Amino acid sequence: MTSDFQVPPSLSIKGNEAVAKDILSRIWGKRGVFTCTVANTLTSTIPGVSEAGDTPELTLFTPAADAELLVLGKTVCMKGIPINPGGIPTPATLTIAALNLSGIQSHVINAGCKIVPNIPFYDVGGTYGEAITCGKSVKDVEMLYERGKILGELFAKDNDFIVISESCAGGTTTAMAVMMAMGVMKENLVSSSSPNNPKELKTNLVNEAFRNAGISIGSLADDPLKAIECVGDPMIAVNAGMVVGASKHVPVIIGGGTQMAAVIAVAVGMDDSCVGNIFQGTTRWLVEDRNSDIEKIIAGIHKDVPLIYVNMDYSKSPYEGLQAYEWGFIKEGVGCGGSSVAAIISSSGKITCDDLLEEVHRLYRNILHIE
């Protein structure tokens, strides 16, 4: 069954193909639930770190705005929708398209926001993170992880699989710091929502954070939660707990880019029994990004955590804001890859990249009021 499982052209696999096909064969045509965990850290307000927002200050509004878009189809905490400088729209547009077409239920989890979304959301009692440079970024990490585990168990009940994801500006920097503190990544391989990935700045910030935390590369290999407490963000703690809690019962799609790789690193570090029941669900844009290396990052965590990505292509889109995804902007976020992979899975492949693109165009016109 597994070996001869036919993967549709909308999807591609990297890494352990046997594990990927085994999981796909178990959840193909089945029912899943989508969750998006939002959080702030003041790291995103350090000029140059994050482009998930038109200005450093606006990056704090991006998670709340993405959450409002997911639940309401419009934003309340800000005017318009989150955009990168240059007017490139949030990847939530693709996420919403995938959820609309598949009918998959979605829930927002607030891991710790400074700007709180104006919607009902799952609260885990978290507070927003500090700038990692202080070396003491996240409070109550163990509680966040434990409550994430409870949420994972809860959502696994009566569902065949769950998708977890994130919106946390500045998250690639905290993800890089956590993976380096754990020693699963030795050099900066993380992505950016900009084609001009500010690698030197991120590396300098992580070095400063390590100095102030009194840690070094790999020194927290055996204490993933401590790595989050020192140089991580609240999203990683909650989502890692969800992976561990849910994967005991059902497969978990870790939806997102290098930020979610840190979630995998922590989850595997806390309880590697999740391996074999999880894969990373992402986009072609991220996998093909020349400025990051998601395959190498995941391989550094565990050889049996495969990557399944959706072959979305915006190059023929009439909208420049979407074409920009092909030029290296955005690439991932708000579980756009994981939700697309989930929509294709739950529909037994009936939903295709063309269907998703058409719905993205419809949403894009509605949201940006284009005729």
Added chain:
Amino acid sequence: MTSDFQVPPSLSIKGNEAVAKDILSRIWGKRGVFTCTVANTLTSTIPGVSEAGDTPELTLFTPAADAELLVLGKTVCMKGIPINPGGIPTPATLTIAALNLSGIQSHVINAGCKIVPNIPFYDVGGTYGEAITCGKSVKDVEMLYERGKILGELFAKDNDFIVISESCAGGTTTAMAVMMAMGVMKENLVSSSSPNNPKELKTNLVNEAFRNAGISIGSLADDPLKAIECVGDPMIAVNAGMVVGASKHVPVIIGGGTQMAAVIAVAVGMDDSCVGNIFQGTTRWLVEDRNSDIEKIIAGIHKDVPLIYVNMDYSKSPYEGLQAYEWGFIKEGVGCGGSSVAAIISSSGKITCDDLLEEVHRLYRNILHIE
């Protein structure tokens, strides 16, 4: 199909049988989700009002403790489980039994707690209510109602029906006040968790609340949200919104006693298009209560909102704490009736009252550590 729908012996119907059987036939054997909305009001701390707690102060802990029991199977905010004076255990024991046997997913919604449960919960931005005697009990009622509507829409997605319920000590008094302000109830017909229903005290408190709010019986017939703001509780606002939001898409089981009748009154008052797609799901204990009249209350709201109750009988239970339900204690709460009705529906009647009783006994022994 509807007319010849066979109701199993575990269930009975009161009120409009055609509507009841129509809804049952549409959701029989289908998939539902259970929600419990918890809140505090200082009304429960007025001596004599509530017995949902060993002392007036402990009644504030009861909703949080019930929520923790539902999610964790144990309490964190207090030692032991919520009990009435005399050691009668919370009806959550039956709710958990129904959820265990049916595998129905459950979610806790915090409408406004002073004592917050130590679990992940859905937050709607509410704050706890004042004592109704002040005549200005609940803040942000419109926001709570609107967010309830969003939650109803959200849970209706990818589910065939939803169950709503409550744990809000002192709630029969606020429910009575709201229904009288709306004029759907002219006299005190509400229930109590005690066989010695303190009717005179409740009536005096409601009269004082009406004086201080400057309202009279029926004066807020056209403004249900104002009735909640003056003399209600946060639970009613959120749950009424959920009824309106969810019933546009799927049937809604309003699980509970006279407190949930107030939810029906407000929902029907705000948008009576929900009628025909809702019924109250409760227990034989409540329907047979000599000190209240749920049938008359519902009839006063709308003739086409039927009542479906589970024929649980604890008279042969070896445990006095459970036998007490037959003597007029507890009767309802934490959606024990609605979740039992839902378990029977989702299992196409395979789950019976005997099955539920057996599971309640197992839980009772575990929770109270009885051999």
